[in-house]
Amino acid sequence: MHFLQTRFNYLFKTTKGLILVAITMIGLETALFGMLSGPMAEFGVRDWVIKNLGMQIVQAEREGRIIILYHSIAMGVVAIETYMITSLVRMKPFYVSAVRVLITVGYILTMIFGMGFAYWGHNWALHGLYITGLSLIFFAGTLLTIALWPWNKEYSQPNREYASIKGFDMERAAFFTTALATLLSVLFGAVPGSYFGNGFQTFLAENIIRLPEKSLMEFAVIGHLHIMLALICIMITLIIGRWLDFKGIMHKIAMPLMILGAIVLSLGVWGVVTPLEPIAHMVIYVGATPSMLAALLLLIWSWDKLIRQGTAQFKKPNILQKLAALTDDPLRFGPTWQMLFMNFTTSGIGIFMAVKLDEIFRVWPAREERIELTGHWHVLSAIVATIILLYYGDMIGLKGKIRKLYGWSIIILSDIAFASVTIFEMKRLSVSEAAQQPLVNTVMLLMDLGLGLLLVLLAVTLIWRLLDLFRNKGRWVEEVDHELSQEVK
Amino acid sequence: MKKLILPVILLTVLLAGCATVDLNAPIPAFETGIDPSAWAKIPAGAFLSGQEAEPATIDYDYEMMVTDVTVSQYTAFLTESLASGGVKSGEFNGKKAIVGFYPGDEFRAVKHEEKIEAGDWILIPLEDPASRFSFDGSVFAPKPGYENHPMTNVTWFGARAYCLAQGGRLPTELEWEKAARGTDGRAFPWGEEIPLNVANFYSSRDPFEDMSSFGSRTSPVGFFNGQTYGHYVTLSNASPYGLYDMAGNVWQWTGNVYAGMHYRFLRGGSKDTYDMDLRAWVRNNATPTYFSPGVGFRCAR
Structure with a gap:
């Protein structure tokens, strides 16, 4: 019993254990369901898997299956990013525990019951648990956003090497902004998801891209998938920056750009469901530019750091020594x-x-x-x-x-x-x-x-x-x- | 030496990607016994349409060709039309083509919409190496072995011109779908499952493909009719109304011209697509000047 308890505690109560579980879940899901498409289908592996695992593949439901598959993998990734944030960024222990419990239960429910519903017949109890999982993840995101509240003086940034305005921690604000934008962007998927789901309609955005007239709900879905991925990318950039201890002048420029990028990018994507749709793409380009520029600054800073650290023993390192240090x-x-x-x-x-x-x-x-x-x-x-x-x-x-x-x-x-x-x-x-x-x-x-x-x-x-x-x-x-x-x- | 193994393997793989394809590789010839000049009647009435199988109705009887238009049929049309002045030699994008008149579409200046004005438009390219016909300046003829294959490398204008000349027209998307799946909402013309030997699709291992060299090629129209050709056993892919190849082999142009867009829609999937694109409700679209070795058509009347 002690054996199991200690392992369970590691896997579900520690940062690295939770990340290991989530990576494993995603790896298993990718390996299993990757056998249903592409070359695996050509080699006949798909048919074997379907038959031997008792999957119920209905032709008309392919798009629905794929939507649930994408979501369940994405929820695992979001959970990993959340574990990293709760371990890297200061917050009250209550929030760390609550966010982790909610998101862990959430993504596991989403994965297991979502895939169960999608590939093994339509048991609506499974669908309900899948939606419950997604809802728990949303709730975890809400708590995470609250936990990241940057105006709390307890979390001010006294170190002047990092981006701050009178102690206001800009990096924390960037995490907060990205988390908040993610929460709001979820609604752009949840609302049309409910709308189309209740009518049992499914479509993939790439299949309607050329239609000149799209409904608001269709625009919302297209916006949702774009912004969610973009925000996941912005968040992982912030996480990597924190891991590498991004600081200095580049940090001071990059963090406001991150905040600006996340806000403008989100506004641009949300704009596709408003009368501003004709100019939404322009706003998106404007928003993407500071985000990418901030990532570039992180790259420049981190490469410079790697080179400096790796060539410390040389008085005047040549290009090859610098390259070796960079890639060491x-x-x-x-x-x-x-x-x-x-x-x-x-x-x-x-x-x-x-x-x-x-x-x-x-x-x-x-x-x-x-x-x-x-x-x-x-x-x-x-x-x-x-x-x-x-x-x-x-x-x-x-x-x-x-x-x-x-x-x-x-x-x-x-x-x-x-x-x-x-x-x-x-x-x-x-x-x-x-x-x-x-x-x-x-x-x-x-x-x-x-x-x-x-x-x-x-x-x-x-x-x-x-x-x-x-x-x-x-x-x-x-x-x-x-x-x-x-x-x- | 060991260090060289990986780069050599990678280089070999990369060079293999630059290999040329023999577009005139020998093709097996089979007589399918299906008459490409036959038409099937589709009676008026309700049916289930689209991915969600929603009720739809076509309130008139109509007929559709049992198979795609063949290279033989189309080359005969071209020879005759060229002689009568119905079509003529011309140019499209600086390349030789057969062109014909089209009265144009109403332009609404919708985002991404392009003008399709009245005038001569390309029916088929003349110098595309993937075309399955020869042309001596006055007579068109199928390349040997391709007589009973579907006519490909034909634009929407080319498909429309042929159908008009036969006293017909291109089917609407709805007509096409009903003809393909009947009234019960099935995914494929023959049912719900898609074994490899029921249609010509990507990597379906039919006698006309070699994925290691030229890839997938068209099969004769009506090839998948339950016959056994040598050692290759086919299942019939006839639709409930007796139409063959409504899934796979070639994408089929449909006739709708939608307001605010210049694209024309294609149905049925092709030899180059995975089985998911063979489902009866799947839509593809392209500009009406698009032509491809994977696109053909059939007519309605």
């Missing part, structure tokens, strides 16, 4: 590198699409545009996942060669996959439909190889962590009392 620790270099890489696979593509929309992309059939749309946000989501995994590698104390192997594997494998996805999305720029198969085969192979090996790496890590739990003095024991704020460096 993939776990600390990786998150910001992935943010930079995102510009080639997501932001850059998005801007190119926007500029050439009518000239190129709207000349292609809708299905081609759909591939591009879904591809770019899959990549963006996956980049967030890799950043979390890189941070997790540091959290669990990987050292030496293992640390390098783990870190570089994540970076290289994911970037190969993401670059391949990007080439696949944009292939029509360089190859016709009739001649595309060799290119498609190559990029599909690289995609599957990159993501497949990444999942293998994750599986190995999780199995190691599982085995570790059976040891009385395993690594998990060391992690019980560790908070992420103690490991800021």
Whole structure:
């Protein structure tokens, strides 16, 4: 009994345990439901899984299944970010406990019962529990936002190295603003979700993108999915900044930009359901710019720090020594590198699409545009996942060669996959439909190889962590009392 | 040496992606026994439409072609129309094409809408290597082996012109959907499940595809009719009204011209799409000048 109790306490009462559980849940879900599409379907694995797991796949419900799948994975990611925030940012212990209990129960209910409802028949009790899970997560978010209240003098920032105005902690304000914007943006999904759900209608935003007239509810769904992902990205940038102890002049410029970006971006996206819809995109561009600029400042600052730390022994380091110092620790270099890489696979593509929309992309059939749309946000989501995994590698104390192997594997494998996805999305720029198969085969192979090996790496890590739990003095024991704020460096 | 293994493998994989495709690779020829000149009657009445299977009604009888228009049928039309002056040689985007007159659409200046004005528009490109016909300046002829394959690389204007010349028209989306799935709201013309040997879709392992080289190619119209060709056993994909290939093989142009948009809608999925796009309610769309080796059509009247 003691054995189980201590492990349960680690997994569900400590920051690193909770993060481990959430990563495991997401990994299992990704591995299982990833077998239902793409090459796994081609290899016949999908049919085998459906048959042997007794799934009930109704053709008309595919979009609904996918919506629940996306949501349940996203809720796991939101939970991980929440655990990190509650461990990195100062707040009252009551809020830490309450937020964690609510979001843990919430995302587990969402995942288990959401997927149960979506893939194993329509038991409405399961759907009710899925909605209950989502509601608990919303409630956890409300409490988190309250806990992050930046005007509380208890949480003023006396250190002048960090962005502050007369002690008002700008970084805390950025966390608060992003959390609040996330809460409000949830409504843009919840309201149309109820509306369409009650009528048992489902649609994927990418399938209606070209229709000239969309209802307010349809606009709300399109806005919701965009802003939620954007805010998850802003939040992970803030988290990484805190982990790396972002400070100095760059921090002082970046934090107001983060706040401004989160607010304007959100207003722009919310604007799609108002008469301001025609200019909403312009507002979104304006809002995205300061957010991305703030991330760039974090990148510049962190790379400079890595280089300075890594070349301290040299009087006048040359470029190779600087490069070696920058890339010496993939776990600390990786998150910001992935943010930079995102510009080639997501932001850059998005801007190119926007500029050439009518000239190129709207000349292609809708299905081609759909591939591009879904591809770019899959990549963006996956980049967030890799950043979390890189941070997790540091959290669990990987050292030496293992640390390098783990870190570089994540970076290289994911970037190969993401670059391949990007080439696949944009292939029509360089190859016709009739001649595309060799290119498609190559990029599909690289995609599957990159993501497949990444999942293998994750599986190995999780199995190691599982085995570790059976040891009385395993690594998990060391992690019980560790908070992420103690490991800021 | 060991360090070189990974880069060499990666380089090999990357180079493989630059390989060229033999668009004229030999294609197996099969006689399906399905008459491409046949029409099927779809009676007036209610049916279930869309993903949510909502009630809809078409209050008139109509007919639709049992198969997609074949390369033989379309090339015969082109030869005849070129001789009679119904169509002519021209240019589209600086490339040779067969063009024909279209009276234009009303332009409402909706966001992203483009003008489709009265004038000559491209019916088919003349120099696209993926086209399945030859042209000697006056006579069009199917490439050997493709006679009974669906006509592809045809624009919406080209599809419309053919149907008008046959005394018909392109089916509306609603007409197309009813013809494909009947009245009971099924997902596919034949039912709810989609085994590999019931239609031509991406990686369906039919005799016309080789995913390691040229990928997926069209199959003869009506190929999936329950016959066995050599060792390949097919299931019939006939719809409740007896139409073949209403799912897979080629996307099919439909006739609706919607207010405020220049896009035309396609139905049915194709040899290049996963099974999800073969569901009867799935819509694709493209500019009316779009042509592709995965797009064809059939007519209604």
